[in-house]
Amino acid sequence: MKDSEIYPTELYLSPEKDELFQKEPWPKPFVFNEDVVNVFDNMISRSVPLYREVLACAAHWAKAYYQTGTKIIDIGCSTGTFLELIGRFLQQPATLVGIDNSQPMLEKAREKLLPIQQIHQVQLICDSAENCSFENSSVVIINYTLQFLPLQVRQKLLKSIYQGLVPGGLLFLSEKVKSPYPLFQETITRHYEAFKAYNGYAQTEIERKKEALENVLVPLTETEQLQMLKDSGFQQVDSLIKLHNFLSLVALK
Ligand SMILES: Nc1ncnc2c1ncn2[C@@H]1O[C@H](C[S@+](CC[C@H]([NH3+])C(=O)[O-])CC(=O)[O-])[C@@H](O)[C@H]1O
Numbered sequence: 001m002k003d004s005e006i007y008p009t010e011l012y013l014s015p016e017k018d019e020l021f022q023k024e025p026w027p028k029p030f031v032f033n034e035d036v037v038n039v040f041d042n043m044i045s046r047s048v049p050l051y052r053e054v055l056a057c058a059a060h061w062a063k064a065y066y067q068t069g070t071k072i073i074d075i076g077c078s079t080g081t082f083l084e085l086i087g088r089f090l091q092q093p094a095t096l097v098g099i100d101n102s103q104p105m106l107e108k109a110r111e112k113l114l115p116i117q118q119i120h121q122v123q124l125i126c127d128s129a130e131n132c133s134f135e136n137s138s139v140v141i142i143n144y145t146l147q148f149l150p151l152q153v154r155q156k157l158l159k160s161i162y163q164g165l166v167p168g169g170l171l172f173l174s175e176k177v178k179s180p181y182p183l184f185q186e187t188i189t190r191h192y193e194a195f196k197a198y199n200g201y202a203q204t205e206i207e208r209k210k211e212a213l214e215n216v217l218v219p220l221t222e223t224e225q226l227q228m229l230k231d232s233g234f235q236q237v238d239s240l241i242k243l244h245n246f247l248s249l250v251a252l253k
């Protein structure tokens with residue numbers, strides 16, 4: 001697939017519609033259980049601004065920094081959507097590793113990645129990311145996952161990623177963040193919720209999900225996130241995409 005073909009490329013998203021927060025019992029506190037997994041592709045593509053563009057961007061950067069004979073690791077790979085995309089985009093066989101601590105997510109990922117296994121070596125690891133090794137990786141992707149980890153675990157994980165990356169290796173990180181300015185945070189939140197409503201969520205669904213995510217998804221400010229990356233060893237860090245309270249960064253070893 002040529003570089004120019006990545007953008008019209010659709011993601012492989014399962015069609016089941018997210019209606020989980022329309023009626024009891026919805027996942028509160030929010031967990032990545034079977035009910036969530038069954039509608040996850042629809043949920044995330046309607047809930048994360050520029051989700052398709054972010055994954056296409058991550059695929060471009062992964063292709064640009066991938067080093068032959070090393071691994072591409074997706075932490076919090078969920079249903080394998082990014083790994084399926086990079087598997088179609090890369091023009092040479094690679095080792096693609098997906099890490100997720102939700103078994104139902106990896107069962108969906110296994111199914112989605114079957115065609116990719118014709119070309120690439122695919123490894124799916126069901127474990128908490130902080131227990132995993134990142135040795136011999138040239139690209140680590142962690143999109144919208146760090147935000148679910150306890151704060152003290154995040155720093156340990158980023159240090160482990162930095163240590164595992166080969167020289168010249170790349171971290172592609174996307175996260176929900178918060179503004180350090182309460183008035184801006186309020187405006188961003190209002191606009192983000194309008195985005196969700198535009199994507200078909202009712203106000204009740206939006207409020208219920210927000211409550212379910214409280215103390216489960218804990219965003220940092222962009223400055224705190226950048227500092228955490230610097231404290232992990234990354235010296236070259238740059239932001240690529242930001243819309244509402246969703247940010248994508250790249251960091252180089
Ligand atoms: N400690 C942990 N260790 C491993 N996995 C975890 C952990 N905690 C949560 N997860 C997993 O992290 C993923 C977060 S979703 C990532 C989207 C994907 N990156 C995408 O680009 O489509 C984003 C969201 O739900 O907003 C889920 O699959 C969890 O099971």
Ligand SMILES: O=C(O)C(=O)Cc1ccccc1
Pocket residue numbers: 043044047048176209210213217
């Ligand atoms: O931050 C939110 O309000 C979201 O809905 C993001 C999200 C997307 C998919 C699963 C969990 C949270």
